[in-house]
Amino acid sequence: MAKQLSAQVEIDATPERVWQVLTDLGAYAEWNPFIVSSAGTPAEGERLTNRMQPVGGRAVTLRPVVIEASPERRLRWRGRMLAPGVMDAEHTFTIEPLGERRVRLTQHERFSGALVPLVAGTLDRGTLPAFELMNAALKARAERD
Secondary structure: OEEEEEEEEEEOOOHHHHHHHHHOHHHHHHHOOOEEEEEOOOOOOOEOEEEEOOOOOOOEEEOOEEEEEEOOOEEEEEEEEOOOOOEEEEEEEEEEEEEOOEEEEEEEEEEEOOOHHHHHHHHHHHHHHHHHHHHHHHHHHHHHO
């Protein structure tokens, strides 16, 4: 079984500025209510260490591998819990220009594996609202400067 979550926000900033905020992993602790800390280099093939805080749930640390880092357009990583096929997740941030200083940021995640049917409700209740909180916080930070 597979499960997908998606959240979008429009941001009054350039793609360059949104990319800068999104890829400044060391600053996540200052503003990000979902990925409360992150370490690593957002480059293809690199492994990140992300501390995720779902709404109403326990924080969990995941170590995904970056599978795409296209500056000012897309950041994508893939993570696994335990072993392949137990619970795999592919997380994507897409930056879409809407005008000279306006973009749409879409945060999307596709979950697959044996555990998905057991946690689908938790993903809807905890992870999707966390995406929305992160999008709002990223918008505020990108528009502030």
